[in-house]
Amino acid sequence: MSAPAIAVDGLQLSFDGTNDVLADISLQVAEGEFVSLVGPSGCGKTTLLNLCAGLVAHTGAGSIRVVDQAPREGRPEVAYQLARDCLLPWRTALDNAAFGLQVRGVPTDKSRERARAMLAEVGLAGYEQSLPKALSHGMRQRTALARTFSMDATLLLMDEPFGALDAQTKLQLEDLLLRLCEQHRHTVLFVTHDLAEAVAVSDRVIVMSSRPGRIVADVPIDLPRPRSIRELQKDPHFHELYAQLWAHLESGWVKHEG
Numbered sequence: 001m002s003a004p005a006i007a008v009d010g011l012q013l014s015f016d017g018t019n020d021v022l023a024d025i026s027l028q029v030a031e032g033e034f035v036s037l038v039g040p041s042g043c044g045k046t047t048l049l050n051l052c053a054g055l056v057a058h059t060g061a062g063s064i065r066v067v068d069q070a071p072r073e074g075r076p077e078v079a080y081q082l083a084r085d086c087l088l089p090w091r092t093a094l095d096n097a098a099f100g101l102q103v104r105g106v107p108t109d110k111s112r113e114r115a116r117a118m119l120a121e122v123g124l125a126g127y128e129q130s131l132p133k134a135l136s137h138g139m140r141q142r143t144a145l146a147r148t149f150s151m152d153a154t155l156l157l158m159d160e161p162f163g164a165l166d167a168q169t170k171l172q173l174e175d176l177l178l179r180l181c182e183q184h185r186h187t188v189l190f191v192t193h194d195l196a197e198a199v200a201v202s203d204r205v206i207v208m209s210s211r212p213g214r215i216v217a218d219v220p221i222d223l224p225r226p227r228s229i230r231e232l233q234k235d236p237h238f239h240e241l242y243a244q245l246w247a248h249l250e251s252g253w254v255k256h257e258g
């Protein structure tokens, strides 16, 4: 068996040397797996992604390995997508979608070719020359998805990519993400505060407690794939899993407050 894409063992982190942000986090994400992290605001979800991306240095106890190495910024194996779409306002949708590849030194022609194909996959054929200001929030987030998936990284880190969208657009983009993952089979570590979203897209959901973030549950999502957001809403097991996650989340709050 190949090494896990992410292996975190007994990890502890504090920014000021006294108050822990993360306490004794152990988790593994297998190659090809889609794992979500949920937990109260401030419990350290973004910090954990930043550690994986090499943007925050690990200074405390425990260990972290990402695609077989200590985390390091700028690795081609790892792509990071944030809640904000982070599109460059002066670049067209095509050149925004190609930007990640261009930063990695892929020639303009090649990167545009790949980005054009990805824009078509996310439903934006015909919008290649549009500037971000001419795109809706949903279309901007589709462009950001095209940029992320263009990069062909082994591991995608996604921090609440649909957090700022209206409910309907969010459901459409969750469906799109399901299709992109079926097609491209990356490993994904996905942060969301939306439990229904976590159930819909994941193979496994990890629930964290309030700060200092600990893992309170690791729930396998045994819903068959391929999935469709519309069909999931009618599946009683989807709602059972949602209720289970909600109970774990509450237990993480109670422990902290008590």
Ligand SMILES: Nc1ncnc2c1ncn2[C@@H]1O[C@H](COP(=O)(O)OP(=O)(O)O)[C@@H](O)[C@H]1O
Pocket (backbone or CB within 6 Å): 015, 021, 039, 040, 041, 042, 043, 044, 045, 046, 047, 048, 211
């Ligand atoms: N660079 C930093 N320096 C000091 N404190 C930080 C830094 N980044 C995050 N924190 C603190 O760490 C905790 C976890 O933050 P974060 O990972 O952003 O939580 P989440 O994404 O779960 O909402 C918060 O209390 C936050 O204020």
Ligand SMILES: [Mg+2]
Pocket (backbone or CB within 6 Å): 045, 046, 047, 159
């Ligand atoms: Mg966060």
